[in-house]
Amino acid sequence: MRETTPDRSPADARSDHGPDEGAQVIVVGAGPAGSAAAFHLARAGVDVLLLEKSHFPREKVCGDGLTPRAVHQLIRMGVDIKAPGWTRSRGMRWVAGDHQVHIDWPALGRYPDFGLSRSRHDFDDILARHAVAAGARLRSGVKVTEPLTDRAGRITGVTATTAEKEPLTFHAPIVIAADGASARLALAMGLQRDRNRQIATAARRYYRSPERSREEYLELWADLRFPGSDHFLPGYGWIFPMGDGRVNVGLGALPHRRHGKADLRATLDGWLARTPEAWGLREENAEGPVRSAALPLGFNRHPLYTRGLLLVGDSGGMISPWNGEGIGQAMEAGEVAAETAALALALPRGPRREQVLRGYPVEMNRRWGRYYRLGNTAADLVFSRSGFQPVLNRYVMGSPFLLNTLARLLTNLTDKPSHDLIDHLLNGVVRLVPEPKVRRRR
Numbered sequence: 001m002r003e004t005t006p007d008r009s010p011a012d013a014r015s016d017h018g019p020d021e022g023a024q025v026i027v028v029g030a031g032p033a034g035s036a037a038a039f040h041l042a043r044a045g046v047d048v049l050l051l052e053k054s055h056f057p058r059e060k061v062c063g064d065g066l067t068p069r070a071v072h073q074l075i076r077m078g079v080d081i082k083a084p085g086w087t088r089s090r091g092m093r094w095v096a097g098d099h100q101v102h103i104d105w106p107a108l109g110r111y112p113d114f115g116l117s118r119s120r121h122d123f124d125d126i127l128a129r130h131a132v133a134a135g136a137r138l139r140s141g142v143k144v145t146e147p148l149t150d151r152a153g154r155i156t157g158v159t160a161t162t163a164e165k166e167p168l169t170f171h172a173p174i175v176i177a178a179d180g181a182s183a184r185l186a187l188a189m190g191l192q193r194d195r196n197r198q199i200a201t202a203a204r205r206y207y208r209s210p211e212r213s214r215e216e217y218l219e220l221w222a223d224l225r226f227p228g229s230d231h232f233l234p235g236y237g238w239i240f241p242m243g244d245g246r247v248n249v250g251l252g253a254l255p256h257r258r259h260g261k262a263d264l265r266a267t268l269d270g271w272l273a274r275t276p277e278a279w280g281l282r283e284e285n286a287e288g289p290v291r292s293a294a295l296p297l298g299f300n301r302h303p304l305y306t307r308g309l310l311l312v313g314d315s316g317g318m319i320s321p322w323n324g325e326g327i328g329q330a331m332e333a334g335e336v337a338a339e340t341a342a343l344a345l346a347l348p349r350g351p352r353r354e355q356v357l358r359g360y361p362v363e364m365n366r367r368w369g370r371y372y373r374l375g376n377t378a379a380d381l382v383f384s385r386s387g388f389q390p391v392l393n394r395y396v397m398g399s400p401f402l403l404n405t406l407a408r409l410l411t412n413l414t415d416k417p418s419h420d421l422i423d424h425l426l427n428g429v430v431r432l433v434p435e436p437k438v439r440r441r442r
């Protein structure tokens, strides 16, 4: 962390471009969290600078699946999801043992009744361009190295380098960390992850599979086992249709209570070997290597705001502990962070502005605090021991009501205020969970 002298006003910052560039808000990382934040800030008339270390289009290891919650965020941003390249899903197909069931996405008042898939290679590029079209300034190929702080420890900007090792400095009174699971900026500002919270890992690979590429359902397998063992994997496998002749196949798992970290590659190989030959999920149809990455779950980093820095998406550990989904969450948090920052900038520097910025973790906690707390408990007590087997038993698989309730619990799809019996049930259960305390730092 590098210390700077006088705290510069946004107006100062804006007039000062070139090697020492400024903005009202700097967003670090142009994944879904960063591009959503930059888009909403630009729409609110804020001068926003989006710094991204890669050049688009670029790969991101992901399952590429979007639930209706994530689609809702795309619609809020006005992304053209009717354009070619988006693959719609009607719901989920769950496979467990000899059983498979289809669960259509629910018809709710608040969310669309379809999901989507799109490779992150395109998806992140579209979102970043969308933010630029709204007025955000994107600097790609710029890797942020350190926060700049004033004497009080408050962030005043960041240092960065280009691929040619050119050093750069950027100033802003508010910085949004959207740099993903590595959370380097948060760490540099002293925000450690909660060591009691588990980190899941997931691996994926693309296969050419015309047979499965235009499926209408996102397929999830809950009966995977540790290689050479009878124990169920503490996670699930997926086959998501990409609509372009390919499928995205992968699996994610928590560390197991007794067996520790799963060998994802061996589990994937064992699983795919038992899928029908006609699906084509074999080595000769694979595109690229198996790639894996970490999934920070269930709000595993606190506080989500400190000294001018807001954490969004994976950098704040916002992946759902219920199902490993993080794209919609990243975009939603990006929108909340943008609203907060825009409001804060309308106030003069000082205690009132600070009070508004401190409202960001409070709002995120209001939205997901109880739901994530319950999910973290379910992950600790159930998923990390036996995966989804105990909840996806024969009894649940045979009852449309229980299946729909479980599906909506796992994907956080309810109307508020409650509309139907499942809403009443799920919203009621979540309300019974004590709200986690919002941790604060000076």
Ligand SMILES: Cc1cc2nc3c(=O)[nH]c(=O)nc-3n(C[C@H](O)[C@H](O)[C@H](O)COP(=O)(O)OP(=O)(O)OC[C@H]3O[C@@H](n4cnc5c(N)ncnc54)[C@H](O)[C@@H]3O)c2cc1C
Binding pocket: 028, 029, 030, 031, 032, 033, 034, 051, 052, 053, 054, 060, 061, 062, 063, 064, 065, 066, 070, 142, 143, 144, 145, 178, 179, 180, 181, 182, 184, 202, 203, 204, 250, 291, 292, 293, 294, 295, 312, 313, 314, 315, 319, 324, 325, 326, 327, 328, 330
């Ligand atoms: C194998 C796997 C499968 C998954 N499947 C799904 C799924 O199907 N659906 C779903 O909803 N979620 C899924 N997730 C989770 C999802 O990928 C993440 O939650 C989501 O990408 C988080 O978005 P983000 O913007 O916070 O971070 P990221 O998408 O990681 O974006 C961070 C950005 O910051 C940039 N960056 C990093 N460091 C710097 C730096 N120092 N300077 C400048 N830029 C920097 C990166 O290049 C990147 O563009 C999956 C995750 C994994 C690992």
